[in-house]
Amino acid sequence: MADAPYELVYWPGIPGRGEFVRLAFEFSGVPYVDLARVPAAEGGGAAAVTKLLESAGAGLTPFAVPALRHGERVIAHTAAILQYLAPRLALVPDDEESRLRAHQLELTITDFAAEAHDVHHPIATALYYEDQRAEALRRAPFFVSERVSKFFRYFDRALDSNPDGGGRFLVGSRRSYPDLSVFHMIAGLRYAFPRSMPAHEASFPRLVALHDAVAKEPRIAAYLASERRQGFNQHGLFRHYSELDTTEA
Amino acid sequence: MADAPYELVYWPGIPGRGEFVRLAFEFSGVPYVDLARVPAAEGGGAAAVTKLLESAGAGLTPFAVPALRHGERVIAHTAAILQYLAPRLALVPDDEESRLRAHQLELTITDFAAEAHDVHHPIATALYYEDQRAEALRRAPFFVSERVSKFFRYFDRALDSNPDGGGRFLVGSRRSYPDLSVFHMIAGLRYAFPRSMPAHEASFPRLVALHDAVAKEPRIAAYLASERRQGFNQHGLFRHYSELDTTEA
Numbered sequence: 001m002a003d004a005p006y007e008l009v010y011w012p013g014i015p016g017r018g019e020f021v022r023l024a025f026e027f028s029g030v031p032y033v034d035l036a037r038v039p040a041a042e043g044g045g046a047a048a049v050t051k052l053l054e055s056a057g058a059g060l061t062p063f064a065v066p067a068l069r070h071g072e073r074v075i076a077h078t079a080a081i082l083q084y085l086a087p088r089l090a091l092v093p094d095d096e097e098s099r100l101r102a103h104q105l106e107l108t109i110t111d112f113a114a115e116a117h118d119v120h121h122p123i124a125t126a127l128y129y130e131d132q133r134a135e136a137l138r139r140a141p142f143f144v145s146e147r148v149s150k151f152f153r154y155f156d157r158a159l160d161s162n163p164d165g166g167g168r169f170l171v172g173s174r175r176s177y178p179d180l181s182v183f184h185m186i187a188g189l190r191y192a193f194p195r196s197m198p199a200h201e202a203s204f205p206r207l208v209a210l211h212d213a214v215a216k217e218p219r220i221a222a223y224l225a226s227e228r229r230q231g232f233n234q235h236g237l238f239r240h241y242s243e244l245d246t247t248e249a
Numbered sequence: 250m251a252d253a254p255y256e257l258v259y260w261p262g263i264p265g266r267g268e269f270v271r272l273a274f275e276f277s278g279v280p281y282v283d284l285a286r287v288p289a290a291e292g293g294g295a296a297a298v299t300k301l302l303e304s305a306g307a308g309l310t311p312f313a314v315p316a317l318r319h320g321e322r323v324i325a326h327t328a329a330i331l332q333y334l335a336p337r338l339a340l341v342p343d344d345e346e347s348r349l350r351a352h353q354l355e356l357t358i359t360d361f362a363a364e365a366h367d368v369h370h371p372i373a374t375a376l377y378y379e380d381q382r383a384e385a386l387r388r389a390p391f392f393v394s395e396r397v398s399k400f401f402r403y404f405d406r407a408l409d410s411n412p413d414g415g416g417r418f419l420v421g422s423r424r425s426y427p428d429l430s431v432f433h434m435i436a437g438l439r440y441a442f443p444r445s446m447p448a449h450e451a452s453f454p455r456l457v458a459l460h461d462a463v464a465k466e467p468r469i470a471a472y473l474a475s476e477r478r479q480g481f482n483q484h485g486l487f488r489h490y491s492e493l494d495t496t497e498a
Binding site: 056058059060061062063073075076077079080083084097100101103104105107108111114118122123124126127132135138139142146150151154157158161 | 305307308309310311312322324325326328329332333346349350352353354356357360363367371372373375376381384387388391395399400403406407410
């Protein structure tokens with residue numbers, strides 16, 4: 001198992017929830033296979049993702065992706081994947097307190113991401129945005145004002161409750177995976193809500209500094225400049241619909 | 250820490266997400282304090298929950314409850330709480346594969362519960378149901394038909410992928426915490442959607458059998474008959490609004 005390759009199973013064409021996992025690999029410099037980007041002729045592509053969702057083999061078939069395949073193991077749920085990977089990629093301190101802390105932070109990221117998604121899909125994932133636009137228009141102001149503020153306050157306070165972090169690290173005294181995930185949340189929210197984000201950023205300058213510091217980490221900077229980094233677009237978790245980017249709560 | 254009491258921090262008056270944790274304690278027979286039900290004069294009640302959400306002390310302040318207080322530790326997120334408790338309460342096998350499996354199942358329960366909640370709150374948790382009733386009426390059929398079926402299929406297949414479970418246990422060859430959580434999901438869905446649940450139950454008889462078997466576990470049966478068990482009502486995760494209990498998809 002230690003020698004087995006790491007395979008990320010996630011949809012092609014979007015950063016989405018898979019990006020939280022990609023960032024962990026990219027930051028740590030540990031090789032991984034992004035299955036959807038492997039040519040279909042070599043067993044990859046979207047068909048390979050669909051196949052896993054139909055049957056994972058002997059183990060638990062995931063409800064959804066991202067999933068991580070590592071040898072015989074298939075692990076689904078972003079926070080569970082990162083909890084599994086982090087000790088192997090040196091992305092979390094060794095002690096139990098730090099690991100409990102990191103997992104809770106990541107589970108809150110999961111909730112935050114789900115709410116960001118449901119802004120454009122408040123009725124059903126089975127419907128197009130255009131078919132639930134009226135409801136999205138009503139939901140957006142609550143998310144853009146109250147919820148983003150509440151989540152940002154949580155992560156900002158987390159900086160305070162980490163005595164070893166100097167206001168710069170969420171867990172311990174160096175980079176851990178929740179830092180990378182906060183980076184992705186902020187990057188995604190900036191894409192989706194360019195008009196309303198500046199006010200939040202002004203209120204939480206340490207989170208912006210955290211985002212910027214992650215972007216400048218050498219391996220992350222190289223990744224962001226590479227073709228491996230897929231741009232945000234209108235098919236993923238974070239989407240920009242001008243009409244939802246309101247500054248009025 | 251081993252001798253510290255277990256304290257569940259959750260809102261009074263509803264089973265809600267706290268119930269997944271209560272069931273773990275009740276099944277295992279390990280004593281716990283349900284903080285909200287401790288008299289305010291003794292430091293309990295809703296005010297104690299609010300206080301924790303304002304500041305957890307030295308550690309990470311939870312975004313929301315349930316939280317578990319155990320000595321100096323405060324752990325939030327239902328799935329993280331159960332992952333922490335299960336080895337201590339003998340509610341999961343010892344091996345890593347089983348624990349990964351149980352955690353993934355519980356994280357799927359978390360997602361299922363969030364979707365069940367959002368049926369009656371599709372726009373904002375800050376609004377009353379009555380103020381988002383039109384949107385709820387539109388969301389309900391998607392949940393009640395497609396989503397419930399998809400989640401049930403996932404858990405039913407999980408019975409198949411557990412070679413030691415005989416179709417009766419989700420993890421290993423005896424009762425584990427995901428079994429208890431599936432029990433609560435089904436109990437909640439029956440309360441919320443009495444008209445549409447029978448068809449799902451007919452399609453997934455093994456999940457109904459799992460629910461019934463958990464209800465008959467001696468300590469669970471005693472708990473359900475006790476005053477500690479709070480009934481479902483119109484303030485929690487599972488609510489019955491007749492107009493949302495549709496059989497039309």
